[in-house]
Amino acid sequence: MSMRPLTLHDDRLFPVDPDVRAITRRLYKHVAGLPIISPHGHTDPQWFADDAPFANASELLLQPDHYVFRMLYSQGIPLEAIGLKPAGDGGPAVDPREAWRILAANYHLFRGTPSRMWLDWVFAEGFGLDVQLTAETSDLYYDRITEALATPAFRPRALFDRFNIEVITTTESPLDTLAHHQKIAASGWQGRVLTAYRPDPVIDPEFEGFADNLARFSELTGEDAFGYAGYLAAHRKRRAFFAANGATSTDHGHPTALTAGLSRAEAEALFARVTRADVSPQDAELFRAQMLTEMAGMSMDDGLVMQIHPGALRNHNRDVFERFGRDKGADMPTRTDYVHALRPLLARYGNAPALTIILFTLDETVYARELAPLAGHYPALKLGPAWWFHDSPEGMRRFRLSMTETAGFYNTVGFNDDTRAFLSIPARHDVARRIDCGFLATLVAEHRMEEWEAAEVAHDLSYALAKQAYKL
Amino acid sequence: MSMRPLTLHDDRLFPVDPDVRAITRRLYKHVAGLPIISPHGHTDPQWFADDAPFANASELLLQPDHYVFRMLYSQGIPLEAIGLKPAGDGGPAVDPREAWRILAANYHLFRGTPSRMWLDWVFAEGFGLDVQLTAETSDLYYDRITEALATPAFRPRALFDRFNIEVITTTESPLDTLAHHQKIAASGWQGRVLTAYRPDPVIDPEFEGFADNLARFSELTGEDAFGYAGYLAAHRKRRAFFAANGATSTDHGHPTALTAGLSRAEAEALFARVTRADVSPQDAELFRAQMLTEMAGMSMDDGLVMQIHPGALRNHNRDVFERFGRDKGADMPTRTDYVHALRPLLARYGNAPALTIILFTLDETVYARELAPLAGHYPALKLGPAWWFHDSPEGMRRFRLSMTETAGFYNTVGFNDDTRAFLSIPARHDVARRIDCGFLATLVAEHRMEEWEAAEVAHDLSYALAKQAYKL
Amino acid sequence: MSMRPLTLHDDRLFPVDPDVRAITRRLYKHVAGLPIISPHGHTDPQWFADDAPFANASELLLQPDHYVFRMLYSQGIPLEAIGLKPAGDGGPAVDPREAWRILAANYHLFRGTPSRMWLDWVFAEGFGLDVQLTAETSDLYYDRITEALATPAFRPRALFDRFNIEVITTTESPLDTLAHHQKIAASGWQGRVLTAYRPDPVIDPEFEGFADNLARFSELTGEDAFGYAGYLAAHRKRRAFFAANGATSTDHGHPTALTAGLSRAEAEALFARVTRADVSPQDAELFRAQMLTEMAGMSMDDGLVMQIHPGALRNHNRDVFERFGRDKGADMPTRTDYVHALRPLLARYGNAPALTIILFTLDETVYARELAPLAGHYPALKLGPAWWFHDSPEGMRRFRLSMTETAGFYNTVGFNDDTRAFLSIPARHDVARRIDCGFLATLVAEHRMEEWEAAEVAHDLSYALAKQAYKL
Structure with missing residues (x-):
């Protein structure tokens, strides 16, 4: 595609x-x-x-948003895989880029939901992105957002x-x-x-x-x-x-x-x-x-x-x-x-x-x-x-x-x-x-x-x- | 206005x-x-x-209509002010013209409600009024309606x-x-x-x-x-x-x-x-x-x-x-x-x-x-x-x-x-x-x-x- | 009509x-x-x-369809009249053509319901009927459907x-x-x-x-x-x-x-x-x-x-x-x-x-x-x-x-x-x-x-x- x-x-x-x-x-x-x-x-x-400054795309947009991760979870994706940390867990953290890739690969799940509209607005208006979030564009998104967050304007x-x-x-x-x-x-x-x-x-x-x-x-x-x-x-x-x-x-x-x-x-x-x-x-x-x-x-x-x-x-x-x-x-x-x-x-x-x-x-x-x-x-x-x-x-x-x-x-x-x-x-x-x-x-x-x-x-x-x- | x-x-x-x-x-x-x-x-x-004959605008259209006075009451207007009488109260009645003025000044509260449609029909079709009810037109309304009510056609x-x-x-x-x-x-x-x-x-x-x-x-x-x-x-x-x-x-x-x-x-x-x-x-x-x-x-x-x-x-x-x-x-x-x-x-x-x-x-x-x-x-x-x-x-x-x-x-x-x-x-x-x-x-x-x-x-x-x- | x-x-x-x-x-x-x-x-x-093969129009489309007969019953038509048999009843069966006539005469009851859409599809697509079901067309319907059911294609x-x-x-x-x-x-x-x-x-x-x-x-x-x-x-x-x-x-x-x-x-x-x-x-x-x-x-x-x-x-x-x-x-x-x-x-x-x-x-x-x-x-x-x-x-x-x-x-x-x-x-x-x-x-x-x-x-x-x- x-x-x-x-x-x-x-x-x-x-x-x-x-x-x-x-x-x-x-x-x-x-x-x-x-x-x-x-x-x-x-x-x-x-x-x-x-x-x-905010840290990165996943920490800002994915891990705190229960609207988003509940939908991923409902389709069988473990919460750990998208970076939520079990209580008292000292194990290795998930790479935020990998967590973002899971969101990207499953972004079609949000069709028809308000989360899709809110996120698309953040992507387009907030970060100037002009292609849809998909598995293909996941890294482009992750880098663009994470870089922007390091700047004073964000x-x-x-x-x-x-x-x-x-x-x-x-x-x-x-x-x-x-x-x-x-x-x-x-x-x-x-x-x-x-x-x-x-x-x-x-x-x-x-x-x-x-x-x-x-x-x-x-x-x-x-x-x-x-x-x-x-x-x-x-x-x-x-x-x-x-x-x-x-x-x-x-x-x-x-x-x-x-x-x-x-x-x-x-x-x-x-x-x-x-x-x-x-x-x-x-x-x-x-x-x-x-x-x-x-x-x-x-x-x-x-x-x-x-x-x-x-x-x-x-x-x-x-x-x-x-x-x-x-x-x-x-x-x-x-x-x-x-x-x-x-x-x-x-x-x-x-x-x-x-x-x-x-x-x-x-x-x-x-x-x-x-x-x-x-x-x-x-x-x-x-x-x-x-x-x-x-x-x-x-x-x-x-x-x-x-x-x-x-x-x-x-x-x-x-x-x-x-x-x-x-x-x-x-x-x-x-x-x-x-x-x-x-x-x-x-x-x-x-x-x-x-x-x-x-x-x-x-x-x-x-x-x-x-x-x-x-x-x- | x-x-x-x-x-x-x-x-x-x-x-x-x-x-x-x-x-x-x-x-x-x-x-x-x-x-x-x-x-x-x-x-x-x-x-x-x-x-x-019916007596006046307020007595006909305001005081008996619980759809109307409940809305006014919900916005802090006392029922007494629009002419409802407390039980056993022998005190001075409210001037029906004054009661009507309260309705007129608050008529915007009825936007989007059926009361607005019903009343507008009564005003236009019933009494031939051709301006909206507002604080400004309150007395015009009151007089026009009250006068009409005294006629045989009403x-x-x-x-x-x-x-x-x-x-x-x-x-x-x-x-x-x-x-x-x-x-x-x-x-x-x-x-x-x-x-x-x-x-x-x-x-x-x-x-x-x-x-x-x-x-x-x-x-x-x-x-x-x-x-x-x-x-x-x-x-x-x-x-x-x-x-x-x-x-x-x-x-x-x-x-x-x-x-x-x-x-x-x-x-x-x-x-x-x-x-x-x-x-x-x-x-x-x-x-x-x-x-x-x-x-x-x-x-x-x-x-x-x-x-x-x-x-x-x-x-x-x-x-x-x-x-x-x-x-x-x-x-x-x-x-x-x-x-x-x-x-x-x-x-x-x-x-x-x-x-x-x-x-x-x-x-x-x-x-x-x-x-x-x-x-x-x-x-x-x-x-x-x-x-x-x-x-x-x-x-x-x-x-x-x-x-x-x-x-x-x-x-x-x-x-x-x-x-x-x-x-x-x-x-x-x-x-x-x-x-x-x-x-x-x-x-x-x-x-x-x-x-x-x-x-x-x-x-x-x-x-x-x-x-x-x-x-x- | x-x-x-x-x-x-x-x-x-x-x-x-x-x-x-x-x-x-x-x-x-x-x-x-x-x-x-x-x-x-x-x-x-x-x-x-x-x-x-299926037997006839009433036995196929009327008597087994509770969506259909409940509506007729709600308007005072006895279930017996449309061919439903009381338990243990050995009495004379209703003529299926007569049962169908009752449906036809009351077909207007289904206006606005899904049964109407489903049945019309069956009539038009299933049996090639091109006039509405009414009291007048009841026998036409009954015969056309019952004859078709006897053929291999049905x-x-x-x-x-x-x-x-x-x-x-x-x-x-x-x-x-x-x-x-x-x-x-x-x-x-x-x-x-x-x-x-x-x-x-x-x-x-x-x-x-x-x-x-x-x-x-x-x-x-x-x-x-x-x-x-x-x-x-x-x-x-x-x-x-x-x-x-x-x-x-x-x-x-x-x-x-x-x-x-x-x-x-x-x-x-x-x-x-x-x-x-x-x-x-x-x-x-x-x-x-x-x-x-x-x-x-x-x-x-x-x-x-x-x-x-x-x-x-x-x-x-x-x-x-x-x-x-x-x-x-x-x-x-x-x-x-x-x-x-x-x-x-x-x-x-x-x-x-x-x-x-x-x-x-x-x-x-x-x-x-x-x-x-x-x-x-x-x-x-x-x-x-x-x-x-x-x-x-x-x-x-x-x-x-x-x-x-x-x-x-x-x-x-x-x-x-x-x-x-x-x-x-x-x-x-x-x-x-x-x-x-x-x-x-x-x-x-x-x-x-x-x-x-x-x-x-x-x-x-x-x-x-x-x-x-x-x-x-």
């Missing part, structure tokens, strides 16, 4: 009908260049603090500027010192890299090292986090510390969306049980539920926007978890209830217009049935974008097609990239802008909205709503 | 492809002017009995005739005297305004005032509705009374679709328990379940078409319920099972071709999985249209796209507007006709159906199926 | 946009004529063994060759002697008709005649199938016998996807309980669950591909079951969990690249939420196509639109026709090819894939993936 050209067509992802496509082009033209607001994600703040801060990022938010545990964020602030560099308060390690009694985490939590705050009053006070102090260092939001990654409305006495008794070694699954679940409500209460006081990301069954594959640890592409979505689960929290705080709770889901069946009806009524609720497995052109279309009738556009909050894959951030936001413009253009072509209105909405979805919802 | 024109494009909601649109136009032309069959809804029969009966309504059905409790319907019948006016038997207040042990309702039920029927035999006899008498006053259907708004097949002895024992003060939720649910089966049995005898509307968790927001009462936009859909839930009823009556049970859902996941397979097999079952939160262009498309493969068109029953918003009824039926014609045109363009067949089906979906299924 | 022409348009089922349609045509041209790989279905091997083997079937797989119980398959093999005819091992009658303790089945299982294998060791050995022997007679796969039609990971001692104790007369539903479910895991283990050894078809509630309509028996259009899909249910099996065997487990579902809500994430990670899992109620153009589109983003194309296995309706097999595969080409063409038109890539994928989906996944 000869080398095949790699091109990013200007009209990619636009609806196929010529009239709708023409409207889409006009709408997109006005939002394509807007700065990126990235209010939720998992980039490493150390990149921006130290501004050290340092994290330079990429941040080149990508036109107005603000990006990372996610840290309450136990984090925020040293990287403080180093960035002290550096004089103008890039806004915020943190978000992600307290799962000190809220989930089933989290690895929960007791140790509480010990550290006590230490950092000077509170006794093994007593309920001290525990809550420790949260308040760390939230304040995060806010003082720029945070505008919290994030909660629970297995379900369950919330609870326990009395103080009940909550204290429960806390006493979950801080013992032999916590029951029921108590663990109830404590997480109660803490969502407590966190909402604290947000009423300190103004932090609250994000709830429920529904992932983590580490479904025990063998992979034991050998490689967390975040290895083996988390699975589960059916998730919101209407019943959120009721206790909403009974306390749902009618507060000053509170913002942003809901995400991995269960799309709730879009039209639960999330849109809830967010279309409760002042405190807003809808996060299509998430994780559903962060795809089809997923975004399903989101708009199911949510808009009941929640409109103004109970949604724009796009989240939610990624570790820094180089793909512009591609991800670009996909969202293209899909939203296509959706709006169809409404215009169906004479359900005027084009000037669609242009306003496109701007809001691409930029203004995220900024406003996350108080950025 | 200058004033923006308001136009209703002839091709609105039609598919965008030019060939498909051309077919759609031809199909639509033949059904656009068909009389309206409105077999299920919540208009007030007193309107047609008294034929008094009296309820005149609108009924102008809207080309062949028959409309309201919904009454068994405790209703049907005085309004009797007044209409005695008036000499030709408009057909039927009632439907909605026995929830005397079937649901958790309904407010259940015991009082049974007392009144006894009084109206001369039966002892606190004994099971008398209770069933009371139902039979009121059903006969409703039928004698024109009813052709019953309607059942249960939290779930559960049915039961208890023996007479079990049912009597259960009835004894649910008529006590301290009914358990389990008994209440089981009694509602048993009564669905009993109602189907009575329909076998008296021929009334049975509608089941399950799946709404009513009054999710306790604070709003306590302050403003029912139907304030705070009902939420829930996951609903049909395959297991309906089995007891179907075991008794499902194979009876003479019985018609029309199923609705707020849980679209059951369309392809449960409702279409059930209705595509059991002679007694038919499928009601996309309902409530799903009464939208996208919702209607999902309905056809999921149901047709297994249930075809002839196990469906045309459109229900299900609305209190009288002025929007033509717009709602028009949306359904446009969407169905577009769906059919796509089948024609994909060469899956001839155009003459599509024309027949379009007529059936717009007119004949509702008339036939509801025996109108 | 005059006679209406029956035509199969060359572009049927292709997307309506002219550019996309042009791409679709080009893609389809290269796959339209590929041989049929039919790796899962329910044709009768006796047809190919004996090669006897014998089963001749049709097999004419349909360009490369291989077809039937489904047999472990208690089957495979006499028909052996007769085919001995006949010298070149047609490949394979069997698949479907052990439900000896795995499901709730199957009719379970104890008798185990007795026969013992007899056929020389093992004591009433002891757990002998029972497992009997499976191994019959699997080997099936494999020796050409089988490459097993098939498991359980009510749910539950699997279990019991210890040997637990499994033995459970087996002792389920082989008693009074098995509890819980034990029956757990035993089926454990046996899925055992079957996967045996597949690790003997290489048979494992298919899991869960989620049908069989014989929902007790009255129809008691009068007419199984498979009378009264099976209903149910909500089905996979993420939790499959975990025990996957914990043992999910990471084995040499194992192939093909998952099907009647619950489409799991496509994006559970099946694609599972198959996009576990090496052992692949995704079967849209199944049964969802084997339709819309169902296939939903499948691709929901699965591809996370699982890609290469974790899917091409098309299954899963049918008893032999004459419709080419039409069914043709529908799948047309829909897949249309889906791919849209990706090309949206510039997400090059056309040469789409052509490769179209070939894989139409031919190569099924051959490879099923080891054919």
Whole structure:
């Protein structure tokens, strides 16, 4: 096979009908260049603090990207072969060039997936490559990318500027010192890299090292986090510390969306049980539920926007978890209830217009049935974008097609990239802008909205709503 | 911002492809002017009995429309500000002109929603307005609408005739005297305004005032509705009374679709328990379940078409319920099972071709999985249209796209507007006709159906199926 | 009504946009004529063994097709009237010509359904009919079809060759002697008709005649199938016998996807309980669950591909079951969990690249939420196509639109026709090819894939993936 050209067509992802496509082009033209607001994600703040170069193609684009290696694994390729290291393994590392060759030889597996689009954008726009990735072009790719990474233009801060990022938010545990964020602030560099308060390690009694985490939590705050009053006070102090260092939001990654409305006495008794070694699954679940409500209460006081990301069954594959640890592409979505689960929290705080709770889901069946009806009524609720497995052109279309009738556009909050894959951030936001413009253009072509209105909405979805919802 | 024109494009909601649109136009032309069959809804029969003028724009279009005020509320606007009155509140009423201004200033929230389409139709077709509703045009709107309402052409009966309504059905409790319907019948006016038997207040042990309702039920029927035999006899008498006053259907708004097949002895024992003060939720649910089966049995005898509307968790927001009462936009859909839930009823009556049970859902996941397979097999079952939160262009498309493969068109029953918003009824039926014609045109363009067949089906979906299924 | 022409348009089922349609045509041209790989279905091997002629139109096309008669039944037509015979009924049979007239007079009920497309293909391509089936043309149809069936060209083997079937797989119980398959093999005819091992009658303790089945299982294998060791050995022997007679796969039609990971001692104790007369539903479910895991283990050894078809509630309509028996259009899909249910099996065997487990579902809500994430990670899992109620153009589109983003194309296995309706097999595969080409063409038109890539994928989906996944 000869080398095949790699091109990013200007009209990619636009609806196929010529009239709708023409409207889409006009709408997109006005939002394509807007700065990126990235209010939720998992980039490493150390990149921006130290501004050290990335090492090579595999280490940057393959080994940290669970979307990519899970697909290779599903087709029988061992994780070791592409450079993932088993825990405690001191054996010989895989040659990153060899790992890259495996990706290249199997790149056809990604046909039709968002990973293909994101990577092609990185290859073409990021590195100027103009032939497709195949077994034949693997070394060409590896060398071109690895060489570029050694140059100043590919340092994290330079990429941040080149990508036109107005603000990006990372996610840290309450136990984090925020040293990287403080180093960035002290550096004089103008890039806004915020943190978000992600307290799962000190809220989930089933989290690895929960007791140790509480010990550290006590230490950092000077509170006794093994007593309920001290525990809550420790949260308040760390939230304040995060806010003082720029945070505008919290994030909660629970297995379900369950919330609870326990009395103080009940909550204290429960806390006493979950801080013992032999916590029951029921108590663990109830404590997480109660803490969502407590966190909402604290947000009423300190103004932090609250994000709830429920529904992932983590580490479904025990063998992979034991050998490689967390975040290895083996988390699975589960059916998730919101209407019943959120009721206790909403009974306390749902009618507060000053509170913002942003809901995400991995269960799309709730879009039209639960999330849109809830967010279309409760002042405190807003809808996060299509998430994780559903962060795809089809997923975004399903989101708009199911949510808009009941929640409109103004109970949604724009796009989240939610990624570790820094180089793909512009591609991800670009996909969202293209899909939203296509959706709006169809409404215009169906004479359900005027084009000037669609242009306003496109701007809001691409930029203004995220900024406003996350108080950025 | 200058004033923006308001136009209703002839091709609105039609598919965008030019060939498909051309077919759609031809199909639509033949059904656009068909009389309206409105077999299920919540208009007030007193309107047609008294034929008094409506008061003003806010009282007609804003304050009774939970689709509209729930959206405003979701964005932090207090319900009081738009004129909803807290229970027992004797305080100063909101100026309806001010309430209207709030709607006008926030009208952009409805972009992409069906409310926007319905309202724009009312504004343009109903009142001849030709500029969009905005803060700027708010008073123009308010005055134009309020003035028109004072004229004879906008009296309820005149609108009924102008809207080309062949028959409309309201919904009454068994405790209703049907005085309004009797007044209409005695008036000499030709408009057909039927009632439907909605026995929830005397079937649901958790309904407010259940015991009082049974007392009144006894009084109206001369039966002892606190004994099971008398209770069933009371139902039979009121059903006969409703039928004698024109009813052709019953309607059942249960939290779930559960049915039961208890023996007479079990049912009597259960009835004894649910008529006590301290009914358990389990008994209440089981009694509602048993009564669905009993109602189907009575329909076998008296021929009334049975509608089941399950799946709404009513009054999710306790604070709003306590302050403003029912139907304030705070009902939420829930996951609903049909395959297991309906089995007891179907075991008794499902194979009876003479019985018609029309199923609705707020849980679209059951369309392809449960409702279409059930209705595509059991002679007694038919499928009601996309309902409530799903009464939208996208919702209607999902309905056809999921149901047709297994249930075809002839196990469906045309459109229900299900609305209190009288002025929007033509717009709602028009949306359904446009969407169905577009769906059919796509089948024609994909060469899956001839155009003459599509024309027949379009007529059936717009007119004949509702008339036939509801025996109108 | 005059006679209406029956035509199969060359572009049927292709997307309506002219550019996309042009791409679709080009893609389809290269796959339209590929041989049929039919790796899962329910044709009768006796047809190919004996090669006897089919009797008449009703017996061939109406009475065995539950898609067809369930629709007629749903509209109040008694099953007896179309020739289905109540169990033990010795009464007069229905004239097949009269039965056919009922189908003809009601053929409009199938508008928009896949049955309509499949039947029209059989009429036009199979029998050269060029007018639509209506009451008027009923006898013309009946005579033309019945006469053709008496000719050599319509014998089963001749049709097999004419349909360009490369291989077809039937489904047999472990208690089957495979006499028909052996007769085919001995006949010298070149047609490949394979069997698949479907052990439900000896795995499901709730199957009719379970104890008798185990007795026969013992007899056929020389093992004591009433002891757990002998029972497992009997499976191994019959699997080997099936494999020796050409089988490459097993098939498991359980009510749910539950699997279990019991210890040997637990499994033995459970087996002792389920082989008693009074098995509890819980034990029956757990035993089926454990046996899925055992079957996967045996597949690790003997290489048979494992298919899991869960989620049908069989014989929902007790009255129809008691009068007419199984498979009378009264099976209903149910909500089905996979993420939790499959975990025990996957914990043992999910990471084995040499194992192939093909998952099907009647619950489409799991496509994006559970099946694609599972198959996009576990090496052992692949995704079967849209199944049964969802084997339709819309169902296939939903499948691709929901699965591809996370699982890609290469974790899917091409098309299954899963049918008893032999004459419709080419039409069914043709529908799948047309829909897949249309889906791919849209990706090309949206510039997400090059056309040469789409052509490769179209070939894989139409031919190569099924051959490879099923080891054919």
